[in-house]
Amino acid sequence: MRGNIQVLTLKGIPIRVHFSFLLILPLLAWSFGQSFQLAARAADVPPERLSGHPLVWGLGVAVALFLSVLLHELAHSVYALRKGGEVSDIRLMMIGGVSNITRMPDGARHEALMALAGPVTSLLLGALALFVHHLLEGTRSFNLSFAVFYLGSLNIFLGFFNLLPAFPMDGGRILRAVLSGWLGRVRATRVAGWVGQGFALLFGLFGIITGNFILLFIAFFVFMGAAAESRQVLLQSKLADVPxxxxxxxxxxxxxxxxxxxxxxxxxxxxxxxxxxxxxxxxxxxxxxxxxxxxxxxxxxxxxxxxxxxxxxxxxxxxxxxxxxxxxxxxxxxxxxxxxxxxxxxxxxxxxxILRGLELRELKESRRQGQGPWNLGGRGHESPT
The missing domain is CATH 3.10.580.10 (CBS-domain)
Known part of the structure; x- marks a missing residue:
């Protein structure tokens, strides 16, 4: 696949790294290295306890974080496989990780549990790292202790952030699964998409006020992801029964x-x-x-x-x-x-x-509903989100 390099296979799932991962890695290493220096100054740590260069420690935390993201995505994928789903691959990118699940497990309950598996894994990894940090309280290496604490904190943040009810995060999928029983999958996706875009607008507004460009990037990613998810489910509903x-x-x-x-x-x-x-x-x-x-x-x-x-x-x-x-x-x-x-x-x-067949089907549906041919697709022209 273009822009992706397969690095290994786990549980039969190809693990691919996107080139954007290689772009963000040095930036994260520098940013995390700065955090090491700021933390050492704030704690007034003597030089003999600062083993190694902060940039090296920052790179180590960045790599460990992406390995944590890989475990997060593996939790999604393994659950999906055990419940009859299909997974094409897992990709590590600039924005994190993506499990490409080509067929979801049957039933809203399994979809919700599959989505929940990732954040739970991140929270468990975070709790484990913080416990190890507690055990390292007497160590002479401040950088080692801070690295474990920092990694634990990042995983805790990752777990709770993904639980926000906003597509394309896991919380949005959980919300969609909960609503599907009452609204059906398409309408539930639209509602979850609206909620996701609402969160994105809040992120963007807060990012503008505070000058936080990373938050603006996240807001854009969430907004577009919510719209894309809604479009995909709408398209699936129209094509799933067309031979x-x-x-x-x-x-x-x-x-x-x-x-x-x-x-x-x-x-x-x-x-x-x-x-x-x-x-x-x-x-x-x-x-x-x-x-x-x-x-x-x-x-x-x-x-x-x-x-x-x-x-x-x-x-x-x-x-x-x-x-x-x-x-x-x-x-x-x-x-x-x-x-x-x-x-x-x-x-x-x-x-x-496929697109021609979709247009013809929408035309038949619109005429069956008594609409004119100028309104091709009827409601299909409304925003799917």
């Missing part, structure tokens, strides 16, 4: 896995396609795109086989839902996917096909 067979286009030309890239070029440009399914013994084994082909120098086209550029594709059948297909496209950053039955190509589905 791929209603939206897919006809089957296209294919290319053999052992064919040369020059032959592939003739197929792509001759048929005016953006992607071609790759087949072996009549069964689809991958997909190759124009964008991938453009990265290959012209002089190498005749000497390389299609298998060199072929990307694996998920099993998408006519009975798969449009929502499942859209999720797969988003995760794999593909604009279209082949549709197969028993491995044999039966059609192609693109994002344009």
């Amino acid at each position: 791929v067979r209603e939206l897919m286009g006809p089957r296209t030309a294919t290319v053999e896995v052992e064919a040369s890239l020059r032959e592939l070029t003739e197929v792509l440009y001759g048929e005016r396609l953006r992607a071609v399914p790759v087949v072996e013994a009549g069964r689809v084994v991958g997909l190759v795109t124009v964008e991938a082909l453009r990265q290959v120098p012209v002089e190498k086209l005749a000497g390389l086989a299609v298998r060199e550029l072929s990307e694996p594709v998920p099993v998408l059948t006519p009975d798969s839902t449009a929502w499942q297909a859209l999720q797969e496209m988003g995760q794999r950053q593909m604009l279209q996917l082949p549709v197969t039955e028993d491995g044999v190509l039966v059609g192609m589905l693109s994002q344009e096909d």
Whole structure:
């Protein structure tokens, strides 16, 4: 995935680090190092108790904090897996961590407990660190004692902050799960989104008054996250019961896995396609795109086989839902996917096909409600948040 590097796998879950993590790490190290110096001055600590440079200690706390965030996200993911959910990966980014849960556990109760697992983990880590700090009261190293105390305090803050009932934090998901029983998932998401955006506006106002740019950044992140979550759930509600067979286009030309890239070029440009399914013994084994082909120098086209550029594709059948297909496209950053039955190509589905089908469905719904064609989608044009 673009901008992400897979560093390890835990419990079968790929752990990826986004490049923004590498940007924020030195800034956090410097900021935490400043905290070490301020704390030492405030406590009037003698030089012999200040072991090591504050910047090194700051870097250590920053790395430990992100490891704590990883455990926070693992708690979400492991609970989801145990209750029948699916997790594609965990990403560590500038804003913290994100568990990409492609299928939620069934039932609002399990969704709430899954969301609660992360903050509880952070609070437990914080309590453990503060207990260790208590045990280190007699140590000669002020920096070691302060590092443990600082890490504990950060985890406690992280746990309580995530419990705020504001999307995209865990508290917003808990609120949505609680409201779903009365309002349904879509309306509950809208209400939780409104609450989240209300918190974001308060954060932003306080950030402006105090000149706290970090709080302004958090406010922007919360506001946009709340809106995005509402849009996603609204889209899911419209596409979850639409089978791929209603939206897919006809089957296209294919290319053999052992064919040369020059032959592939003739197929792509001759048929005016953006992607071609790759087949072996009549069964689809991958997909190759124009964008991938453009990265290959012209002089190498005749000497390389299609298998060199072929990307694996998920099993998408006519009975798969449009929502499942859209999720797969988003995760794999593909604009279209082949549709197969028993491995044999039966059609192609693109994002344009899904959006066109969504527009037609909204048009039918609006006309069923007695609205004119100029109000395409009816209520769909209202802000989903």
